[in-house]
Amino acid sequence: MTSFVQSASRLVVKIGSSLLTNEGRGLDIAAMRSWASQIQGLRQQGKSVVLVSSGAVAEGMQRLGLTSRPIALHQLQAAAAVGQMGLIQGWESCFREHGVHTAQVLLTREDLASRTRYLNARSTLSTLLAWGVVPIINENDTVATDEIRVGDNDTLGALVTNLIEADGLVILTDQAGLFTADPRKDTQATLITEARAGDDTLEFMAGGAGSIVGRGGMLTKVLAAKRAARSGAHTAIVWGRETGVLERLAAGERIGTQLSATLPALAARKQWLADALPVRGQLILDEGAAQALRLDRKSLLPVGVVEVRGAFERGELVSCIDGFGREVARGLINYSAEEAQKIRGLSSEGIAEALGFVDEAELIHRDNLVLL
Ligand code: GLU
DSSP, rough: OOEEEEEEEEGEEEEOOHHHHTTTTTTOOOHHHHHHHHHHHHHHHTTTEEEEOOOHHHHOOOHOOSSSOOOOOHHHHHHHHHHHHHHHHHHHHHHTTTOEEEEEEEOOOHHHSSSHHHHHHHHHHHHHHHHEEEEEEEEEEETTTTTTTTOOOHHHHHHHHHHHSSSSSEEEEEESOSSSSSSTOTTOOOBBOOEEEOHHHHHHHHHHOOSSOOOOOOHHHHHHHHHHHTTTOOEEEEEETTHHHHHHHHHOOOSSSEEOOOOOOHHHHHHHHHHHHHHHEEEOOHHHHHHHHHHTTOOOOOOGGEEEEEOOOTTTTEEEOOOSSSSSEEOOOSOOOOHHHHTOOOOHHHHHHHHSSSSSOSBOOOEEEEOO
8 A cells, every 4th residue: 555645635744843853952944944845845746735833842942041841831831932933934934945935823722612713714724725825833832721722733733634624644753653662662662554543552552752842642643643534534653854754655655654544534513523622521321322322323312321420511512431431422412511410311201300391302412423
């Protein structure tokens, strides 16, 4: 099989902090020039490319002479604000050599959670691509507090992949790809060249965060691939300093790890629902309800819910968990937490009796439910 990059027409390329800043030693402009020129090569083949670039905090630290990553949020945000300038100046000058315009796009999870802002972001990005501009995306670190932040750019890359319905996500990193174990600790570790995105065993192999300058590790990359696959996009995890890496992928060469999307793409609204909205509560399902959702694609009825957790309002997103603690689905709930608490375990006729009214017979209608 050749690399999916060859046939992709819309790609998201994510470059991590350690690569961009040479392990925190300031922006590596020579490497950035090489990636910009390779991206230009892809564009000349008719592909649209969106770049998700980390490195703001790392570059800010370098510019401010900070030797360790600040812990206080306001200091991290201030460092990101300084570093983002360098990042954008760097990319702008690298692409200018090819006569290509760039655009800075800073997003937070909240921007993607609001349906209106999500649609706005989508049409702005489509317009930029139609105009032949390379959008350069980062998290809006300066305003992103814990509740509204995406947190790492692997996840942001996947959300952007879903947002623009890209065919593929290429994650450039400081490792050769995904290994069966951490190659820095285990000499037996071997490179996984190909797997199915969303395969549970990958999550076990990937472990935790692996770098002092970036925020993601292999696990966030594996999870990003799973997310990207929801809109039908494949993911490649490759060593970013491999010579001509993007051009070679585009020529069909298989480098690093390719995680393929095998399930049908979810409709855009369902992806948005599953990925962008914050989860406000959990419903623990009995076996029958878990089956009905998984196999029969049914709506969720109150009768199948054994426990209600969290505080949520009608219309908010809740997660449906089976008896083994596995997340089966997410969906927009028709009742508040308080009401759900009262009607859990009841048959449809019992709802009126318990609440004095019936809004809907389903707790979550299948049109508002996304299986995971
Ligand atoms: N947004 C952060 C930055 O630019 C990076 C997050 C990450 O490393 O994933 O510094």
